[in-house]
Amino acid sequence: MISKTGVWRRHAERRTPGDINLQISEILEPLSKDRTVWQSLQRRFDVKMDCGLIMSDWNEGLEILPETMKQLADRGVRLELDVYGPMDATSD
Secondary structure, rough: OOOOOOOOOOOOOOOOOOOOHHHHHHOOOOOOHHHHHHHHHHHHHHEEEEEEEEEEOOOOOOOHHHEEEEEEHHHHHHHEEEEEEEOOOOOO
């Protein structure tokens, strides 16, 4: 039986505190930088990077550097962020 769907996964080392820029770079750096390779992948697959962000404070933020955005944009990779607040956070 041949599966109609699948996934290709790469993981970055978990860090505390997190460093999304370094982690994205670690994932992309060993991969091809050839735009035609990425365009071919995009024609056949849904190319995206999912990042889970677990915040320790309710008002915590993060910064995605221009260099990181360029690494993603040069490859046409969509960035999706799943942001989770602290478990003991209360809403006003």
